[in-house]
Amino acid sequence: MAKFISKTDLLAWLEGLMKERTLAAPIKEEGVTRFAPVKKVADIVMDPGATDFSPKDWFFPPSETLFTVSKADGKTVITPRTMEKEAILFGLHPCDGLGVALMDLPFLAEPADASYAEKREKTTLVGLACRQSRPECFCTSLGSNPFDATYLDVLLIEAGGGYIVQSKTEKGQKLLASAKLTESNVETPAPPAVNTVPVEGLVAIAPHVFNDAFWTRLADRCIHCNMCAFVCPACYCFDIRDYVGKGGVVERVRSWESCQAAGFTKIAGGYTPRPTKAARLRQRFYHKFLYMPKQLGSIGCTGCGRCVRVCPVNIDIREIITTMQKIGAKVAVGAP
């Protein structure tokens, strides 16, 4: 027997939750699907495939004010931006759950990022299992799978005209208290098959591929538009600047950046440690495949395939992994 919710009851549950909480879910605007606050549940894209932008939008938005600084009675007052209400992030796929877990690594490492930590604390993750995989998906190669509930508070698996409901966390249980769940013997469908990419051994082999001409050839094609980093659930580069507004109130603003942008590594005096397009392109992949595993304990990729889909010149992370393995194997054979 499994917990079950009908499609109508699911929407009613979400509608009820919206009274006291903010509900964010996949919303389509001008052909682009991204996680955004929901005005009415009918707007939610219930089978988004992979959204064009990742759920990091919610925790680490494209641009946000972290705090304001003002003067009152001769004293300096720092006012952090806080979340008014608790939130539900609905419609994540299991790989997106992994994405949130990866985003936690840098942002919740001590000292934790206050803005991120608050949003994470006050948000419950309600995921949707994948009905089908896409050609660019490779989540199983990164340790997740289409029905993976590991990083979600609630997972819904579509079956028998409704959803099988799974929840192992306290947050999830609490949220489900208001849901009209029934006991059902509907069978859990088989998860869709997912293409695989040879990720195993990549971290060990990566240092041997660093100086290969492959990166220069790849950079020939890359236009350095940053889009792969912006849609990536695990890329977390940002830029911070202060703005002085009316009455001398200072706002500290954080916006997305990419390690591939020429200005990102530029330091005082104009020096750039990664001066070529190839060096910057390589940096993004080495951060994912070598530095993140070494420093934070996990490869910085979920296999969601968003970067593959968005790239205007077909820089394909799956092809890069495969090529790195091939080059690495050759170098390893030739090594003393």
Add this chain to the structure above:
Amino acid sequence: MTMDLGQIIKEKAHELLASKKVECVLGYERATDGKTARPLFAYTPEETERFIFDETCVHGLAKFLLNWKDKSTAIVAKPCDVRSVNLLLQEKQLNRDKVFIMGVVCPGVAECSWDRVGPPQQRCNACPQHNPPVYDFLVGEPVPEKEPQNGVDPEVARIKAMTAAERRAFWNQQFDRCVRCYACRQACPGCYCTECFVDQVDPTWVGIRHSPADNHMWNTVRGFHLAGRCTQCGECQRVCPVNIPLMLVNDELTQEVGDKFAFQPGMDPSTLPPFATFKKDEHLGIG
């Protein structure tokens, strides 16, 4: 397509590289989805086997020529791409002696995105230029050109017919989505500044904050910097991840410049764009 344009390109590219006439040939190969195309940079005769040409070859390759200005390079160029090469020649960004133009008689290209080949692109339907205006080697048989469509682009006309307040509301709605990735700039053959105004810190022209004012500033100034220079390749709009209709800005400015100066950017390598030149008897309207 009666002729196999891909085969012609393969053979010519092989000859150019084998004879060492050029160091690199820029063209297209099949992408990893097995359906669409991606840019290919061939350095050896062997690599030329991978070249293709069909309706999925949407990318403008002219900007890639700036990667190595001092090396002899051949480029597979559709007429709109030839116009972009011309722009870069007019503005002294390239040396004509180093560029070998393999001009393709263009049947028009399709709306392509990852794993999807869609209908013919709108801009190709309206395009008056199917034969490359300049070339060193012609790929395909020349075709008679259609009469250029006179009058204002219907979409531009629709925006122009709006009141100022309506227009502001329209553009605010479009620019609000901008995530400031600058993919439009990165893909544009006319955007080659060593340091873009948006990246300058002192003075800071545009903030990193995604506010309506900053988003408006970026998108408007991007358009203005291309007035009289845009070759209408459509790359900015193609790469925009949030589908902002950027070509509306460009097309409006192209029409303005066309009306006032009877000038179409990139049609030949020698005529300077109106804003890059000055005539003594010109009426400036400022004094």
